[in-house]
Amino acid sequence: MRYLWMVFIVGTLLQAENFTLESDTLKGQISKAQEFNGFGCDGRNISPELHWNNPPKGTKSFAITVYDPDAPTGSGWWHWLVVNIPADTKQIVAGASAKHTLPKGAVETMTDYGSAGFGGACPPKGDKAHRYVFTVHALDVESLDLKAESNSALVGFMVNSHTIQKASLLSYYQRD
Numbered sequence: 001m002r003y004l005w006m007v008f009i010v011g012t013l014l015q016a017e018n019f020t021l022e023s024d025t026l027k028g029q030i031s032k033a034q035e036f037n038g039f040g041c042d043g044r045n046i047s048p049e050l051h052w053n054n055p056p057k058g059t060k061s062f063a064i065t066v067y068d069p070d071a072p073t074g075s076g077w078w079h080w081l082v083v084n085i086p087a088d089t090k091q092i093v094a095g096a097s098a099k100h101t102l103p104k105g106a107v108e109t110m111t112d113y114g115s116a117g118f119g120g121a122c123p124p125k126g127d128k129a130h131r132y133v134f135t136v137h138a139l140d141v142e143s144l145d146l147k148a149e150s151n152s153a154l155v156g157f158m159v160n161s162h163t164i165q166k167a168s169l170l171s172y173y174q175r176d
Contacts, residue, residue: 019056021136021167025049025094030132030173036113036122041175047080047097047118051090052136056165059087059138063159070123070130073112078152079132080118081109083159084143105143109150116148121173129174137163 025033025048035043050064062085071077080097085106096102097118113119123130139162146155 019052019054019138019165019167021050021052021134021169023048023050023134023169026134026169026171028171030121030171034120035173036120038113039122040125041120041122043120043122045098045118045120046095047092048134049094050092050134050136050169052167053090055087055138058140058164060142061085061087061139061144062089063137063139063144063163064092065133065135065137065156065159066118067133067135068121068123068130069133070128071112072124072127077112078156079111079113079120081111081152081155081159083107083109083146083155087142107146107148109146109148109155110152112152123173123175125175127174129172132171132173133168134171135166135168137166140164 033044033046034048035041037043037045064082066080068077068079086103089103093101108116110116111119121132137159141162144158146158
C-alpha cells in the first residue's frame with residue numbers, strides 16, 4: 001500500500017511539470033462566439049484565448065493548430081494554423097486573429113475555409129457534436145519557411161516534422 005502511495009505522489013509531481021494548454025474562453029463546449037460566420041453559420045468567429053505552461057527544454061517557437069476530425073470530408077477540417085510564435089510567448093488573447101494582435105512574427109496560414117486566420121466551428125445542421133482539437137506545438141526551430149498562402153497539408157507536415165512536444169484541449173460543438 002505504501003508503495004502505491006509513493007508512485008501516486010511521484011506521478012503527480014511529474015504531471016505538474018508537463019507541457020499543458022488551457023483556455024479561459026473554451027470550457028469543453030465551443031460558444032457562439034467561436035462559431036464561424038459563413039457557410040450557413042452565423043457566429044462571431046472570435047479566436048479563443050489560449051495559454052500554456054511548462055514548454056519542453058529546447059523550444060525555439062510554437063505553432064497552434066485547430067482541427068475537426070469529425071468533418072464530413074474524409075480528411076477532417078483545419079480551422080486555424082498559426083506558426084512562428086516566438087518562444088517567449090505563453091498566451092494568445094481572445095480575438096487575436098481578427099484583431100491582428102498575434103505576437104510579432106507569427107503567421108496565420110490557410111485553413112480549409114480557403115483563407116488565413118481563425119475559422120470557427122460550423123458543423124452541418126443536425127450532425128452529431130463535432131470534436132475540435134486545439135493544440136499548441138513546441139518546435140525545435142525559431143521559424144518555419146511558411147507563408148499565409150501555405151496550405152494545411154504543408155503546414156501540418158512542417159509543424160509535425162519539428163514538434164518536440166504538444167499539448168491539446170478538446171472542445172465540442174453541435175448545431176441543431
